[in-house]
Amino acid sequence: MNKEKRQKIFEILRNENPNPTTELEYSSPFELLISVILSAQATDVGVNKATSKLYPVANTPEAIYELGVDGLKEYIKTIGLFNSKAANVIKTCKMLIEEHQSEVPQTREALEALPGVGRKTANVVLNTAFKQPTMAVDTHIFRVSNRTGIAKGKDVVEVEKRLLKFVPKEFLMDAHHWLILHGRYTCVARKPRCGSCLIEDLCEFKQKTE
Structure with a gap:
């Protein structure tokens, strides 16, 4: 996947959800x-x-x-x-x-x-908690990164390193939240909801669903 595509993907995700955060409830x-x-x-x-x-x-x-x-x-x-x-x-x-x-x-x-x-x-x-630009790769992020082509890797550490390298700097702080939410609600494991996906035309997944 080229740089321009990644830029567009994250611009779309940011426009849709400008202040993403974890769905865990906490106050400290x-x-x-x-x-x-x-x-x-x-x-x-x-x-x-x-x-x-x-x-x-x-x-x-x-x-x-x-x-x-x-x-x-x-x-x-x-x-x-x-x-x-x-x-x-x-x-x-x-x-x-x-x-x-x-x-x-x-x-x-x-x-x-x-x-x-x-x-x-x-x-x-x-x-x-501490606003450091890290990438917490869970099963959702691993799947979305590989499936879309944003950052392919054979294990979570490789995907993490590639995301840190390839995600444009302006999006690094929030990228892992956007990718988790995308994997949780749209790019789901068994049958991704490609028809309702905001980044479908930029995604490089070959077996798109209706």
């Missing part, structure tokens, strides 16, 4: 971090449902740590993998208290050292 970097940890292999809707009960009761590292693993499980048991997630969140809260003065760190290395935080989670937090 810490809440965002916990929500993203909980969202692995779960829906944002499911996570929001659980955290809408959790955060009014406990929304600081100290308060959640105080709940303990069993106490936290009561709030998040509707979310997939809740046992391991509860253990990771409690360990993460302990590390934040002991090593980061209860603040969410603003570097990839420090974030990835937290239990339950991988590269994708770190990228979401860096981008959404």
Whole structure:
């Protein structure tokens, strides 16, 4: 895909949604971090449902740590993998208290050292909470990038690197939100909704649907 096409694609996505953001509900970097940890292999809707009960009761590292693993499980048991997630969140809260003065760190290395935080989670937090131009490649972004031709790659790290290289700088801050939303609602996995896609004529996917 050439530079001009990418420019046009992101101009269209920006015009449609000038201020995209995550669909996770949060009111602090810490809440965002916990929500993203909980969202692995779960829906944002499911996570929001659980955290809408959790955060009014406990929304600081100290308060959640105080709940303990069993106490936290009561709030998040509707979310997939809740046992391991509860253990990771409690360990993460302990590390934040002991090593980061209860603040969410603003570097990839420090974030990835937290239990339950991988590269994708770190990228979401860096981008959404701290306005760093990172690219959190999930299954939606991986699919959209490869399918459209915006940035092809055989694994998520390769797609991430190519997106950072190829997405025009003016769009880098918001690009991952646009691509996630596009993959979630239009360029869906089984049968993409090409007929209602704003960028259909710019997309290089060969097997377009009606």
